[in-house]
Amino acid sequence: MNLDASAFIADPALVQALKGRSRPVDCSQERVLFCQGDLPAGVYILHAGECAVSMFDQEGEPAFELRLRPGSLLGLPGAISNIAYSLSATALAGAEVSFVPREEFSKLMLTEPGLAVLILKVLAAEVRTARIAACKG
Numbered sequence: 357m358n359l360d361a362s363a364f365i366a367d368p369a370l371v372q373a374l375k376g377r378s379r380p381v382d383c384s385q386e387r388v389l390f391c392q393g394d395l396p397a398g399v400y401i402l403h404a405g406e407c408a409v410s411m412f413d414q415e416g417e418p419a420f421e422l423r424l425r426p427g428s429l430l431g432l433p434g435a436i437s438n439i440a441y442s443l444s445a446t447a448l449a450g451a452e453v454s455f456v457p458r459e460e461f462s463k464l465m466l467t468e469p470g471l472a473v474l475i476l477k478v479l480a481a482e483v484r485t486a487r488i489a490a491c492k493g
Contacts, residue, residue: 363485364428370474378454383447396434405451
C-alpha cells in the first residue's frame with residue numbers, strides 16, 4: 357500500500373494551537389507512542405525528526421509502514437471517534453513530539469470552530485489518501 361505522508365500534516369495554525377495545550381514526550385530514544393488496537397489517549401504532534409506509522413493485518417503481518425514529517429498529527433481518527441487506534445506509531449530517537457490529551461483536544465474542537473475545520477481537513481486528507489492507496493493496491 358502506497359500512502360501519501362503529507363496527508364498527516366496539519367496547518368501551522370492548528371499545530372501551534374495544539375502545541376499550546378500539549379506536553380512534551382521524551383523521545384531521546386525510540387519510543388512507541390501507541391499501538392494499533394489501543395484505546396485513544398489523545399493526539400501526538402510531530403514537531404521535528406521522524407515518526408513511523410504502521411498497520412498490521414489480522415495475522416499480525418505488516419501491511420505498510422510510513423515515515424511522517426514534522427507538522428504531522430498522529431492518532432487523530434481515534435481521538436475524534438474514541439475508537440481504538442487503527443495504526444501504530446513510533447517516534448524515532450531524537451524526534452520532538454508533544455501530546456494533547458483527548459479531553460483537551462475535544463475542548464479545543466468545541467470552543468474553537470475555526471480550528472475544528474482545520475482538524476477535519478487533516479482527517480479528510482487521511483481518508484482520501486487511504487482510499488487512493490486501496491484502489492491502487
